[in-house]
Amino acid sequence: MDTDTIRKSYHSEAYVASGSAMMSFAPINRIHQHICAFHVYASDPKRHVRAHHFCTHRSADFHQCIIYDSGEPDARLIGIEYIVTEKIFESLPEDEKKYWHSHKYESGLLQLQVKSAVPVKATDVAEQPAMLELQQTYGKTIHTWAYDEHPDLPLGPPNLMMAYTRDGQGPPPDVLEARDEETGMSTEDKRKLRAVYLPAYEKSQAADQWERTGKGISFEAIEKDIV
Numbered sequence: 466m467d468t469d470t471i472r473k474s475y476h477s478e479a480y481v482a483s484g485s486a487m488m489s490f491a492p493i494n495r496i497h498q499h500i501c502a503f504h505v506y507a508s509d510p511k512r513h514v515r516a517h518h519f520c521t522h523r524s525a526d527f528h529q530c531i532i533y534d535s536g537e538p539d540a541r542l543i544g545i546e547y548i549v550t551e552k553i554f555e556s557l558p559e560d561e562k563k564y565w566h567s568h569k570y571e572s573g574l575l576q577l578q579v580k581s582a583v584p585v586k587a588t589d590v591a592e593q594p595a596m597l598e599l600q601q602t603y604g605k606t607i608h609t610w611a612y613d614e615h616p617d618l619p620l621g622p623p624n625l626m627m628a629y630t631r632d633g634q635g636p637p638p639d640v641l642e643a644r645d646e647e648t649g650m651s652t653e654d655k656r657k658l659r660a661v662y663l664p665a666y667e668k669s670q671a672a673d674q675w676e677r678t679g680k681g682i683s684f685e686a687i688e689k690d691i692v
Contacts, residue, residue, distance in 0.1 A: 508683035544608035
């Protein structure tokens with residue numbers, strides 16, 4: 466077989482299937498949770514994107530998630546998020562905390578993404594441990610693909626992302642309605658349900674620093690001499 470034919474087989478279903486049979490995907494196989502959220506650009510809070518988190522736990526205090534723009538097989542891989550408990554967050558160096566956001570308000574917007582056959586009532590029960598956990602956590606989120614501006618390729622520097630912290634910031638009602646229609650869930654119903662079982666909680670004032678400073682963070686490439 467010539468090399469050009471062999472190379473083309475890389476994209477074939479047979480090659481993909483053989484790879485799945487021969488290789489281990491242990492880190493990916495540990496993923497056990499799929500949650501949909503909305504992320505806000507730290508450098509421009511008027512911009513937001515839908516973010517599908519596929520998460521696992523390194524410990525009870527530390528979660529890690531890979532983020533796609535959807536839950537479809539051909540979804541774009543757009544970023545990562547590290548999630549820590551308040552205990553870990555408060556132990557971080559002060560200069561590090563500016564990169565982290567709270568999940569107190571966001572926990573009312575999250576949707577646990579389940580298979581279509583799972584009834585909403587079952588989801589209402591299944592989500593409670595996750596929401597109780599996430600409400601009092603903090604996230605550091607980096608998006609490497611600004612797909613709202615560059616849908617075809619991940620161009621430009623990475624972006625620090627934040628979360629909504631109060632009513633009136635977003636996302637727009639039509640965006641929530643579109644997600645609700647796609648998932649068969651009601652964001653408003655979920656918020657009302659969670660208001661019943663989520664405890665009163667005051668987030669750390671060291672998170673969401675952009676609220677106090679009025680300044681966002683952007684990453685810019687700096688060239689340095691290496692020889």
